[in-house]
Amino acid sequence: MxxxxxxxxxxxxxxxxxxxxxxxxxxxxxxxxxxxxxxxxxxxxxxxxxxxxxxxxxxxxxxxxxxxxxxxxxxxxxxxxxxxxxxxxxxxxxxxxxxxxxxxxxxxxxxxxxxxxxxxxxxxxxxxxxxxxxxxxxxxxxxxxxxxxxxxxxxxxxxxPIWILGSSTYGASLAAEFGLPYAFASHFAPDQLMTALQVYRNRFRPSEHCSRPYVMVGVNIIAADTSAHAQYLSTTAKMSFTDLLRGVTRFSKPPIEDMDAYWNEAEEMRVRQMLACSVVGDREQVRVGIDALVEQTGADELMVVSDIYDFQERQRSIQLIAESMGMAPAFV
CATH class of the missing domain: 3.20.20.30 (Luciferase-like domain)
Incomplete structure (x- = not known):
């Protein structure tokens, strides 16, 4: 697993x-x-x-x-x-x-x-x-x-232990040359994910630090007890990325019902592109989404980002993600 x-x-x-x-x-x-x-x-x-x-x-x-x-x-x-x-x-x-x-x-x-x-x-x-x-x-x-x-x-x-992080082929090439584990920041810049992983694996040179390629993939995962509530919670991250495009740094905002009232069409397109590597849903949808991402990337490890406004909701998301993968017993 x-x-x-x-x-x-x-x-x-x-x-x-x-x-x-x-x-x-x-x-x-x-x-x-x-x-x-x-x-x-x-x-x-x-x-x-x-x-x-x-x-x-x-x-x-x-x-x-x-x-x-x-x-x-x-x-x-x-x-x-x-x-x-x-x-x-x-x-x-x-x-x-x-x-x-x-x-x-x-x-x-x-x-x-x-x-x-x-x-x-x-x-x-x-x-x-x-x-x-x-x-x-x-x-x-x-x-x-x-x-x-x-x-x-x-x-x-x-x-x-040192890791090389990146969102392009530059970091992938360097990690491969130095024989270090590689983490790709697909939670905000997924465009070159598959290309970078191919470069890393093809060029990897074993070292005393890492005997084989080891890949970590960043992914936004927001889990809730229902799919609808998870989608609602995800609007906090969407607003944060929209603000980033506008050059505005603000505190994290509570979720909203209507994102169309917050972003314009161009912003929506760009934010959805930045958040393309995301899994949002209930426990079962999260499991399916994680399995699909691992199959696509061959990742050895996933680095989960769960940007949720309310801390109790964020805790619940982390718990549900673990439960979806059989890592933890169900508890409230």
Whole structure:
């Protein structure tokens, strides 16, 4: 059975505070652990009031401290925003505190707008050094790093697992060349999904880190007790993506009955394209949708995004998704 994991953005709604969003992420990870999910990741985004996971490594520590067994990590850290040494120090520390449970997914994009890119002190050349930065970061986690003249204390020997994240063939090629697991961001950019997976598998070179290609596919899944209610809940994500197209960053909004009153035809077409890799429905519809996606992609693991306004509804969705795959007993 395909492994299921969760990507959470610590969403701040118009009726919650950032602190509540951070604590909700921790509580959701606890539920995910109980339900049998494999990983719980959070992502680096900046200058977005509706997303509280900007200080990603700190949130990972908060979540890991509130759980026992589930793997916790970044999906991902936008590496060109940071010196590899700093990332290694942060994740080496996490690995020392929570041994065997920390993952590090790496992205090449800034995760924000251009004004914030400048505030992060990025330059036009930052992303071009991504392959070298990945190798440097790997080296800091190795056992040999204990003999380096510059060490990322206490990272040496922690061997934190590194993933390459992407939404194009660039990340797929790099992950294949370095022999690393690959996660495709089809939950918001599904256009090149199948092409990227083909590139990754065809070019993969086994390494000490990964002996065979390992693919994780991001997918929006919203489950509810009825199909109609799941469709209703999905309007929160549709509004968020519509706002993104408009260049507006807002708090998460409650679901609405009529999306046609919110978006125009061009926005609807674009949002539906961005959300094409989605499964919305009741328990049985979710199972069928997951099976179809796994058959299509051959994914080893699915990274579930369940963007739902009400936290109790989001918990219920995570529970129903697990139940649909036989991962957890039915409970309320």
């Amino acid at each position: 395909v492994a299921l994991s969760i990507l959470d953005l610590a969403r701040v709604a118009d009726n919650t505070s950032p602190r509540m969003a951070l604590d909700n992420a921790r509580s959701l990870a606890g539920l995910a652990e109980l339900c049998g999910y494999h990983r719980f990741w959070v992502a680096e985004h900046h200058n977005m009031p509706g997303i509280a996971s900007a200080a990603t490594s700190l949130l990972i520590a908060h979540i890991a401290a509130g759980t026992q067994t589930i793997r916790v990590g970044a999906g991902g850290i936008m590496l060109p925003n940071h010196a590899p040494l700093i990332v290694a120090e942060q994740f080496g520390t996490l690995a020392q505190l929570f041994p065997g449970r920390i993952d590090l997914g790496l992205g090449r994009a800034p995760g924000t707008d251009q004004a914030t890119v400048r505030a992060l002190r990025r330059t036009a050349m930052s992303a071009e050094h991504f392959p070298q930065d990945v190798l440097e970061l790997q080296a800091y986690f190795s056992k040999e790093a204990a003999d380096f003249s510059v060490q990322a204390v206490p990272a040496a020997g922690t061997e934190v």
